[in-house]
Amino acid sequence: MKKFAQIINSKIHWIFEADGKPEFAPDIVIIDITDKPEVQEGWGYNNETGEFTAPVIPEPTPIETPPTVEEMQAQTLLNTEYLVSRSELLGGM
Template sequence: MRYAQILYNKAHWIFESDETLEEMYSHRFHHSLLFVDVTNRPEVMEGWDYDGTNFTDPSTPKPLTKEEKINLLNAEFEPLLNANDLAYIIALRNIDSALMDELNNERNILKAVYDTKMEEILNG
């Protein structure tokens, strides 16, 4: 059988033994130590997280929440939109209508991409 010793919510030590958990606790280990049978979980490795029921590989990225995805989207687009706004103000002060039109078109494209990505996050 294969066992994992749990320490600080992690698989600290994984080992094999012919003994059952009951035998190990009665002959070798104190009851204050926590061991979990992982015989049927060959993928579990030392260092994996344990939540009391399931093991998870800590190196596997966890899916982002909607809020995290929105924050990342805003962090990506806010500087672009702000730079566009600033360039538009400068073009306006210089009465450069061609540049103003170009910047307005660029902003519309940025906003459309942003809106599409936001909709994917909200509906996905």
């Protein structure tokens, strides 16, 4: 049994096994990948060189941890004290 890959837009769309290369419409690209067991769906394919490339998966963006309840309470207290002091300063003029 041989292993084949269907190529769409320079990417492996589908990998399947068959006894021989099936005949599809002329615009459907089928490549024999029997000797390339590492190749997987989603990999890129260069039609000019016949080379396959694994997709580059970007590093995930770190998610900032939300503040704790205590941190939010402390920030609220600071904001309140700031506003009270501003009010006292402006009220004294």
